[in-house]
Structure formats: structure tokens, C-alpha cells
Amino acid sequence: MNHDWKASAERLAITMLGGEPDRVPLTFLASEDIASRISGLTVREMLTSPEKLAAVSIETCEVLGADSASVVVTPYCGPYEGLAFAKANGMAEEFEWKDYSAPFIREGAVCNRVPDVAQLEIPDHSRVEPWPTLLRAAAIVAERTGIPATFAPSLTWSSIQMLRGSQAYADVIENPEFLLALCEKIYASQWDYYQAFCSIVGKPFFVFNCQYAFNRTMLRFEDAWRFEGQFVSRFCKQVGLPLAIHNCGFDPYWNEMIERHIAEGVDVIMVNGSHPLDLDRWVDFREKYPQIVIMGASIFVNGELENGKPGDVMERARENIERLGPFGRFVLSPVCCMPWRIPLANVLALREAVDTYGRYPMQGPATDA
Numbered sequence: 001m002n003h004d005w006k007a008s009a010e011r012l013a014i015t016m017l018g019g020e021p022d023r024v025p026l027t028f029l030a031s032e033d034i035a036s037r038i039s040g041l042t043v044r045e046m047l048t049s050p051e052k053l054a055a056v057s058i059e060t061c062e063v064l065g066a067d068s069a070s071v072v073v074t075p076y077c078g079p080y081e082g083l084a085f086a087k088a089n090g091m092a093e094e095f096e097w098k099d100y101s102a103p104f105i106r107e108g109a110v111c112n113r114v115p116d117v118a119q120l121e122i123p124d125h126s127r128v129e130p131w132p133t134l135l136r137a138a139a140i141v142a143e144r145t146g147i148p149a150t151f152a153p154s155l156t157w158s159s160i161q162m163l164r165g166s167q168a169y170a171d172v173i174e175n176p177e178f179l180l181a182l183c184e185k186i187y188a189s190q191w192d193y194y195q196a197f198c199s200i201v202g203k204p205f206f207v208f209n210c211q212y213a214f215n216r217t218m219l220r221f222e223d224a225w226r227f228e229g230q231f232v233s234r235f236c237k238q239v240g241l242p243l244a245i246h247n248c249g250f251d252p253y254w255n256e257m258i259e260r261h262i263a264e265g266v267d268v269i270m271v272n273g274s275h276p277l278d279l280d281r282w283v284d285f286r287e288k289y290p291q292i293v294i295m296g297a298s299i300f301v302n303g304e305l306e307n308g309k310p311g312d313v314m315e316r317a318r319e320n321i322e323r324l325g326p327f328g329r330f331v332l333s334p335v336c337c338m339p340w341r342i343p344l345a346n347v348l349a350l351r352e353a354v355d356t357y358g359r360y361p362m363q364g365p366a367t368d369a
């Protein structure tokens with residue numbers, strides 16, 4: 001192994017704090033698909049022990065040339081939260097394992113079979129597998145690489161969609177009280193997840209939450225706030241941690257969402273998304289929110305990464321780095337998870353791009369200041 005994890009950890013920490021690292025950090029949302037391709041293992045083979053999962057995770061991140069090190073299962077509470085709910089409610093058979101990609105629970109199955117939300121049992125994340133394995137693996141990865149483990153809950157819409165399915169969109173109009181009760185259950189479950197995380201991995205530095213509801217293509221802003229945002233704000237205040245927001249939708253309410261969280265007293269420290277694809281709008285974002293780390297910008301997994309050549313990926317990365325790198329607080333990161341159909345040569349071009357174009361000091365606004 002010749003990956004310099006100490007350098008990666010420093011690069012990330014300096015960037016998060018607004019300083020000037022040696023180069024733009026590169027991170028990935030490394031998940032089952034890419035880990036299977038690199039390791040040759042099925043997902044269930046990876047999950048056989050914390051040690052095994054940790055080893056595959058580090059190997060995958062090293063092959064990708066990443067500065068991030070994370071457990072290579074869907075990098076938020078996601079499908080395994082669905083599995084935990086299914087197991088806690090005696091319906092593990094509703095969960096579908098796949099050999100070489102992310103597993104999923106049949107959408108809506110849990111709430112169809114337990115229609116009274118009050119009857120829904122909350123999983124114990126310190127006991128229900130694969131959570132103990134995932135959390136122990138996260139602790140091992142953090143210890144070996146020096147990169148703090150990411151605490152990534154799923155408050156709330158991603159969980160709602162798993163548990164309730166597309167019926168949730170009708171519920172917003174027809175059955176909001178049901179949905180709010182489900183949000184409270186999800187909140188309680190994520191609170192249990194947080195406690196399990198703290199006891200096995202340690203207290204995280206921030207909450208890295210997936211906020212799928214906040215998309216113009218999904219819900220009105222006020223509904224997104226009602227069924228997701230208010231729970232995220234409450235959670236951050238209750239645990240006393242700042243918020244990093246993942247949103248891989250096509251039209252996120254970035255500004256409105258951030259303003260509302262700030263108004264609620266939440267410290268928003270990072271955004272992780274690929275849209276808008278128009279870099280001018282990310283430059284506007286950078287000017288409006290100089291303190292917020294941009295992890296991503298317009299490196300969309302279904303853009304050049306999927307359809308282009310390595311040279312096209314390099315070019316897109318170069319534009320991102322040149323427009324946003326000089327301001328600092330910028331991390332190059334493709335969003336979201338990388339499916340099988342993305343050529344590995346394209347993925348590896350991102351590392352070449354940060355090595356080629358991402359060195360500091362950089363010409364631009366940061367050096368003019």
C-alpha cells in the first residue's frame with residue numbers, strides 16, 4: 001500500500017477549516033457497486049465481518065485514489081436502515097440482496113404491512129445486523145486511515161420513500177398526519193442510530209444528511225421543510241453538531257434550504273451535490289456562502305463520467321477546479337454513487353485531474369485576497 005493517508009487526512013482537514021491545502025482533495029461516495037468491481041466480492045461477502053469490510057473499504061478507496069475513506073456500503077443510512085426496520089418488524093424477506101450492487105427494500109412494503117405507524121418497531125442499531133458490522137468496520141477504517149468516520153443519517157425523506165413508497169407523495173396532500181407520525185418514528189430510529197454510532201465509532205464531527213425532499217422536482221419547499229427540514233434542524237440542535245447536506249437531485253433548493261436552517265440556528269458547513277450543472281451558479285453560491293465547503297459542484301456521475309472519455313472527465317474537472325479551487329473550501333467529488341456502467345478509466349481520470357490542475361497555490365481570487 002502506497003497511499004499516503006496522513007496527507008489525505010491533512011488535506012481534508014485543512015480544506016474543511018478554510019485553509020490552503022497542498023491540492024484540491026478528491027472524495028467519492030464509494031458504495032457497493034464500485035467496491036464489488038474492485039474487490040471481486042459480493043456485498044454479503046464484504047459484510048461477513050467488520051475486518052473484511054474495513055479491508056475492502058480501504059482497498060477500494062486506495063484504488064480510486066481518494067482522500068476520503070469510508071465504509072463501502074451505501075454511504076448513508078439508506079437501504080440498511082430499511083433492512084433494520086424490516087427485521088425489527090418481522091419482515092426481513094421484504095429486503096432484496098443483490099450480489100454486486102446496493103440492496104434494497106421493496107418500497108412501501110413496511111408501511112403496507114404495518115399501516116398503523118404507532119405499531120412500527122424501531123430497530124436497535126447496536127444489535128440488528130448489518131449495523132454492528134458496518135459501525136465496527138467504520139471504526140477500523142477511521143483508525144487505520146486517520147480519516148474521521150462520516151455519520152450519515154437519513155432524515156427523513158429517503159427513509160420515508162423506503163418505508164412508505166411513492167404513496168408518500170399522495171400522503172403529503174391527503175394524509176399529512178400519517179406522514180408526520182412516520183417522520184417521528186424515523187427520527188427516533190435515527191436517534192438510536194446516532195447513539196450506536198457514538199458508542200461504537202465515537203462522536204462524529206458533523207451530521208452528513210441526505211436531504212432528498214428538497215428538490216423542485218419532488219416537493220414544494222414548505223412541504224420539504226415540514227416533512228424533512230424541520231426534523232434535520234431539530235436533530236442537529238439536539239446533538240449539537242453542524243450540518244453537511246447531501247442532495248443529488250436535479251434541482252435542489254440549495255439557497256432556500258440553507259437560509260432556513262441558518263434561521264433555525266443550525267450551522268451549515270458543507271454541501272455535497274452535482275446540480276446545478278451550470279458552474280456559474282456554483283460560483284454564485286461560493287460568493288454567497290464563503291464559509292460553506294462545496295464538495296462536488298458539477299461532477300455528475302451520469303454526465304461525462306458515464307458518457308464521455310477520460311479526457312472529457314479531466315476537462316470537466318479542470319473547469320470545476322479553476323472556477324472554484326482558488327476560493328478554497330472546495331473538494332472535487334463526483335455525485336452520487338458510481339454505477340457499473342461508468343468506465344473505471346473515467347473514474348481514475350478524476351485523480352489525474354486533481355494532481356494535474358488542483359495544486360495550490362492557485363491563480364485566482366484566493367491569492368488576490
Ligand SMILES: [Zn+2]
Pocket residue numbers: 246247248336337
Ligand atoms: Zn445521492
